[in-house]
């Protein structure tokens with residue numbers, strides 16, 4: 532069990548940091564390639580909200596129109612207000628955070644954003660609460676299409692509780708799409724006890740091997756890596772403290788689908804992407820190993836087929852084949868490593 536948790540997070544994000552520029556690593560920076568539609572949505576987010584953004588990745592999965600979305604650790608609300616634009620006036624976004632100062636900023640600009648988006652009513656609400664105790668917040672089981680989280684789970688000592696609750700709150704076929712900080716090893720106790728390293732999202736970083744075990748134990752059969760980058764530890768004090776530990780920011784998508792196979796199995800199935808998702812007319816990126824051209828017949832393993840056919844993504848695909856005939860393991864399946872030790876490069880994945 533980590534020594535440091537919620538009190539330190541509240542102190543760090545409510546009092547120590549005044550804004551994004553106060554962070555001491557590049558953990559909480561936007562990745563280089565922000566899709567054009569997300570860039571356009573960010574223009575509609577108030578500067579005061581953006582000034583207190585501490586996320587480490589992009590948490591905007593595709594096909595969100597009309598969906599109900601939960602943001603775990605929403606901070607000042609930047610992701611909530613971006614997602615609200617993709618979910619549209621029929622969508623609903625719920626942000627949960629434990630730091631009052633951050634939530635106050637998020638709430639202060641709720642009306643401003645509703646006006647800016649031209650929605651008849653606000654679609655974003657914020658709840659003050661502990662995301663490791665989501666059961667206490669009165670959210671109904673199986674009531675969310677998508678759950679996102681951006682650089683939060685590393686801060687939480689009881690990570691298993693977060694994955695288990697997210698699984699309960701998602702509808703069947705829903706997904707947890709989240710960016711977080713990972714380490715290439717389990718953190719030594721001395722680093723876990725350091726409040727600054729915790730606040731900077733380093734000392735609570737998930738060891739990727741433990742993450743895969745936790746996610747699978749919670750019922751998320753086959754975590755899919757969407758993107759990853761190695762963090763630059765440029766602050767000399769932090770570099771000295773963490774020594775050889777390598778940190779990564781990575782975005783995963785975890786579908787709630789009962790009975791996904793442990794490995795990628797080949798049944799001769801294929802899909803064709805129809806090019807119908809706004810902002811993705813030419814190709815659809817499921818994860819780091821599936822960049823699917825529109826119009827092209829694309830062979831997939833049994834698990835990928837199900838992720839596309841049994842989720843909100845289904846109307847955007849044609850599906851070919853079934854599981855009546857098995858051809859062995861799907862060619863091209865990688866190892867169980869989510870990312871390599873080289874900066875930003877993947878060497879394989881838990882998927883095909």
Ligand SMILES: C[S@@+](CC[C@H](N)C(=O)[O-])C[C@H]1O[C@@H](n2cnc3c(N)ncnc32)[C@H](O)[C@@H]1O
Pocket residue numbers: 536537540541544559583584585586587603604605606607608609610627628629630633660661662663680681682683686687732
């Ligand atoms: C690195 S910031 C990221 C905030 C936000 N996702 C963003 O992108 O700006 C981490 C956030 O997690 C929140 N947090 C940490 N532990 C929490 C917990 N147990 N329950 C709820 N929120 C928590 C902090 O208050 C803080 O706002």
